[in-house]
Amino acid sequence: MITNQALANQSKSGNGQEPINIQRRIVMGGALAALLVSPRSIMADDGEDTEAPNDPFIVLLSGIYQPVAAGQGPESNLGLTKVNLNDGTYSTTQIYPVFGIAGTGEHKHKKKKAIGMFYVQFGGNLCAYDLPGGAIAMSFNSVPAGAPPGFNGFVPFPDGHNGVFLEGTFELMIIEATGVYGAFQGGHNHMVDKLHQLANGQFDEFCFCNISTYQFP
Known part of the structure; x- marks a missing residue:
């Protein structure tokens, strides 16, 4: 994701950073595998669990970001009150299912279809997920003092084609959740990001x- 704090960290590349980030990925991979072993089912607000996601569930954000012009955001603001997706500060890309959410069970040899849209402020700290059965709004956590490169910020790596890969992890708080995601309000999102600036x-x-x-x- 792109935030003011994250973009500020782009200039911090240098010797010794890449091994730190590789080590962090190894740790995160182990934690993710542990979470996948015994997922819990979350009940929807109305007591129905047929469309509710697992806890945790995993999605992939993928594709070129497109700006959302003022007044051209999603209808009814996805029913969210903590973000304004029509104010012209957001950009959007697609969401694909990975684990524990509708669309995950498609045949492994077929390309999965997008199940929703992701909205993020490039110059702010808010974002939103438009998902089957509801929506989620989140805020990016700030960078804690003494955090290593790549924690709640990006570390840049040249792509060899006059662009740059921006890699890092981000922690987010769920500030609002609707529909089948209601139980996730107050919860957490751990992002592992490889953003390509072309x-x-x-x-x-x-x-x-x-x-x-x-x-x-």
Whole structure:
């Protein structure tokens, strides 16, 4: 994701950073595998669990970001009150299912279809997920003092084609959740992001989001 704090970290590349980030990925991979072993089912607000996601569930943000012009956001603001997706500050890309959410069970040899849209402020700290059966609004956590490169910020790596890969992890708080995601309000999203800034200035997203009811410390 792109935030003011994250973009500020782009200039911090240097010797010793890449091994730190590789080590963090190894740790995160182990934690993710542990979560996949015994997922819990979350009940929808109305007591029905047929369409409710697992806890945790995982989605992939993928594709070129497109700006959302003022007044051209989603109808009824997705029913959310903590974000204004029509104010002209958001950009959007697609959401694909990975684990524990509608669309995950498609044949493994077929390309999965997008199940929703992701909205993010490039110059702010808010974002929203438009998903089957509801929507979720989140805020990016700030960078804690003494955090290593790549924690709630990006570390840049040249792509060899006049662009740059921006890699990092991000922690987000779920500030609002509707529909079958109501139980996730107050929960947490752990992002593992490899954002590609192309030579033409566009941003091509590739970001895994591990969303749970777990409250991040």
